[in-house]
Amino acid sequence: QVQLQESGPGLVKPSQTLSLTCTVSGGSISSGSYYWSWIRQPAGKGLEWIGRIYTSGSTNYNPSLKSRVTISVDTSKNQFSLKLSSVTAADTAVYYCARTDVWGKGTTVTVSS
């Protein structure tokens, strides 16, 4: 079955760009009609939807983050990625990639100098 795995730096400096990759295994990211999403969760808090990319490549973003977020897909590597610019301590969270029915285990990103 399809599995997702997040990867990327666990520590990012303030004002820099956070970059994460989600690797899809057990199936092709190009097949079917799916949304591939990024979601985050600050410690002890709820889930926040960041954005998604459709199988066709079209994207939608959380309006509150839209100016700082870019989600892209690399079908040759069966991956999709998140870039979040101008990060602050408020962006510290566990970041999940998901296909809505399947979730990665999450990766912790801390924003600190």
Add this chain to the structure above:
Amino acid sequence: QAVVTQEPSLTVSPGGTVTLTCGSSTGAVTSGHYPYWFQQKPGQAPRTLIYDTSNKHSWTPARFSGSLLGGKAALTLSGAQPEDEAEYYCLLSYSGVYWVFGGGTKLTVL
């Protein structure tokens, strides 16, 4: 941006029935919001239980069901088990453009 509301906490007795709800600041929740329900246990990633209001995945226990109730999306747990103690989140779609999570309901089985 819309705000999605859930009960902060609920308690159910083992074997009992409980309904969690998911409301929207924009008005009644409809099937057009394609409600999702997720279960998250401490230290784990969320798991999808319900999609498109009432559809279950193969791993969703039969005791969970989704519906629309009184202008809200609802998740009903019938015959609660100790392992159902968790945080539950709903997710609503707005105009097919963006999604919003509810704040979560902490369900205690006691």
